[in-house]
Amino acid sequence: MLIEDQHPHNKHIMAALLGKPNAGKSTLINYLLGFDLSIVSSKPQTTRNHFHCNLTVDRTEIVLVDTPGIHQSSQELNIRMNGQAEWASDGVDLNLLLVDLTKDVLSEVQNFMKNFDKELSETWILFTKSDRVENLENKNFDGFFEKIQKLIPAASKYFVISPKTGDNVHLLTAALCDAAEPGPHLYPDGAVSNKNMRFFASEYIREQAFKTLKEELPYELAVVIDQYQDPNAEERDTKISASILVNRPSQRAIVVGAKGTVIKEIGTNARKKIEAMVGGKVHLNLHVKVSPKWFKNNFVLDEIGLPRTPKSHRVWRKKS
Ligand SMILES: Nc1nc2c(ncn2[C@@H]2O[C@H](COP(=O)(O)OP(=O)(O)OP(=O)(O)O)[C@@H](O)[C@H]2O)c(=O)[nH]1
Ligand SMILES: [Mg+2]
Numbered sequence: 001m002l003i004e005d006q007h008p009h010n011k012h013i014m015a016a017l018l019g020k021p022n023a024g025k026s027t028l029i030n031y032l033l034g035f036d037l038s039i040v041s042s043k044p045q046t047t048r049n050h051f052h053c054n055l056t057v058d059r060t061e062i063v064l065v066d067t068p069g070i071h072q073s074s075q076e077l078n079i080r081m082n083g084q085a086e087w088a089s090d091g092v093d094l095n096l097l098l099v100d101l102t103k104d105v106l107s108e109v110q111n112f113m114k115n116f117d118k119e120l121s122e123t124w125i126l127f128t129k130s131d132r133v134e135n136l137e138n139k140n141f142d143g144f145f146e147k148i149q150k151l152i153p154a155a156s157k158y159f160v161i162s163p164k165t166g167d168n169v170h171l172l173t174a175a176l177c178d179a180a181e182p183g184p185h186l187y188p189d190g191a192v193s194n195k196n197m198r199f200f201a202s203e204y205i206r207e208q209a210f211k212t213l214k215e216e217l218p219y220e221l222a223v224v225i226d227q228y229q230d231p232n233a234e235e236r237d238t239k240i241s242a243s244i245l246v247n248r249p250s251q252r253a254i255v256v257g258a259k260g261t262v263i264k265e266i267g268t269n270a271r272k273k274i275e276a277m278v279g280g281k282v283h284l285n286l287h288v289k290v291s292p293k294w295f296k297n298n299f300v301l302d303e304i305g306l307p308r309t310p311k312s313h314r315v316w317r318k319k320s
Pocket of ligand 1: 024026041045069129165
């Protein structure tokens with residue numbers, strides 16, 4: 001979808017944000033956008049799909065592709081999540097590889113490369129979470145970068161940033177604008193993503209589930225939107241029905257909570273965020289359904305936007 005008759009000075013760049021889970025990819029995107037579009041949590045593996053997040057600086061359109069963190073797993077869900085990140089780096093102008101400074105920098109990059117099944121084209125290294133590092137000025141970032149270049153020959157630049165405090169993020173934005181090529185914008189003004197409200201509604205429900213539920217449970221649940229109805233002549237509010245899928249009946253009891261308190265908390269918080277997104281009142285109806293081994297079920301994985309990858313298992317469950 002290219003917009004015709006554009007301003008002759010328009011420029012465009014598309015960059016995939018890559019890294020290990022929890023590196024801060026979605027946090028950086030939200031900081032750059034200026035609002036919380038992408039879901040963030042303190043738990044790893046929050047983002048499951050790749051999607052575009054767009055911002056415009058003067059006449060430059062910057063399309064940032066959020067991706068799931070690359071990790072090792074033989075589980076079909078996780079293989080497909082990694083596949084999303086690998087696909088995302090296809091066809092972008094640039095990769096931005098986030099490296100968490102609170103971890104061992106080189107082993108983070110080594111581990112990423114071990115599980116990332118693609119050759120990286122032009123890549124900038126973003127050493128991130130700098131606000132959490134003491135004596136930052138004594139760190140030898142040139143030395144780290146040289147070692148990383150041995151692992152990633154296409155690494156051409158580095159930045160030391162903190163999307164939490166905003167430190168140095170303006171340098172990254174300026175460099176992205178400089179690197180952008182003259183050309184038409186992909187999206188009309190104001191289009192923030194290639195994903196629709198339905199997708200973000202499911203994400204905001206899952207975000208609240210990640211925040212509310214403990215331990216492994218967030219990883220064993222998925223959110224499927226059953227009905228999404230925009231306001232119309234008869235109904236002024238947005239109506240959404242969604243199912244939270246869990247693996248086992250005992251998990252259903254936890255997600256519902258005593259007298260429904262847990263599901264109510266998830267629903268109330270998610271509804272507020274969806275209302276802010278749609279700019280109006282939302283009726284959100286949540287159900288918790290037991291869908292054993294949904295994370296291996298091709299039908300469910302397709303439904304939540306995770307198609308098969310070349311590494312996918314050969315046998316998978318169909319809808320019964
Ligand atoms: N102190 C600090 N915390 C950060 C920074 N960036 C991200 N975080 C925190 O790191 C955690 C993970 O952030 P996310 O943005 O969800 O990380 P992600 O890379 O998108 O993670 P996945 O979606 O799981 O791959 C959250 O608790 C963030 O608040 C930062 O610059 N400084
Ligand atoms: Mg994320």
